[in-house]
Amino acid sequence: MSQNKIHPDQKYIDGLAANDSVVIEMIYKKFAPKAVLFITNNSGDKDQAQDVIQEVLILLFNQAKAKTLQLTCPFDAYFFLLCKRRWLNELKKSSNKGVTIYENVVSINESAHELIAQAEEFDEKQKLFDTMFLKLGEKCQEVLKLSFTLKSMEEVAQKLNVTYGYVRKKKSLCVGQLTEWIQEAKNFNSLKNN
């Protein structure tokens, strides 16, 4: 964990994790306008801005829930950069032509960039996980879902009408399979990037 001091704006992250409507509304009121302006100034419309902001807030929620987000810079900078980068990615995806970006110079904040990299890595990881999970067989998916939702493996066995031994083994193997696939994908990506 970084040695940096946690910024008081961590309250926004905690509020998101707690699904606190007052905090969420405040985030929209205080921080959304800047992101909306950036997107609408750069060939986007309001609806697209709304989607980008919503995706970023869901990412922050997931990160906060996984307890991996400790804000060391102002929320303002962090949130804006995430929205901005997400929108630029969208633009890149939708057109191969060069895109001109209109923006005011934003203050570059070291710890913000570090956090952005973490958030994007987290996001990538989740996407990879989701893709690989869907590659699993139906039975595997079902066993895993139940294993991590229900309280005990006995309950899982009962629900699926199979023996305890079977679900235990199945669960271990399915987690194993998923681990291997993700490991392979990661190795492949690092080869590709090197």
Next chain:
Amino acid sequence: MNEERYILFDQYLQGELTVDEKNNFEKQLNEDAEFASAFESFKEMHFQLENKFGQEAEREIFAENLTRISDKYFNNKKTKVVSLKPWYFAVAASIAIMFGLFFFDYNHYPNFEDYNHPESAYFTERGVSEETLKKAEDNFNGKRYEKAIPLFESILKENNSPEIRYFYGISLLQVGKYVKAEDIFKELETGNSAYKEKAKWNLALSKLKQGKYAECKEILQTISQDYEDYDEVERLLEELE
């Protein structure tokens, strides 16, 4: 795929190994780097699954709430910019009439509680006892104002910062100590701190709570449009009309 290994990993994570097996396992973790790294990945996957499915319900509730707030925010913005179509007025008017029929004369005056949303305190002051500060913060955020008040008073002896005074004032307002609360807000209002406009808003709320609507309105009219919650100010002013 090394099936036995995964079964072993899972048993270890579930705490199902005997003492001997456990010791063996940990020994292998220390000695065999490949084994350790495979276990790390397995453990991480376990965590990710827990995080994904263990909180699925919560995540859905969050997404729903988020969509609601987001729609509200963006629609609000739209109606401010886009001019209303005539049929819109008709619909709005008929809804207003229906509401009017239901609620006519019941809610003549705005209600203090509708506007009373004290923000949470996050103190980072230095030079005062951190313990007292934390206690005051917890009591304030937990709406235990009676308990927060004496704590604020003792902090203020050491550190007379606008932030502490502001939250002290809010606490006083919540428990109905209007004179003291208003003194504090008036003081903050003449200062030049970040709490200047907020103090005015709370002064207005204090008047509202006491039913002094005319005074409330007068104060509201002095609040700068740059105040972060100016739409609340507008809403209350409208209600006071």
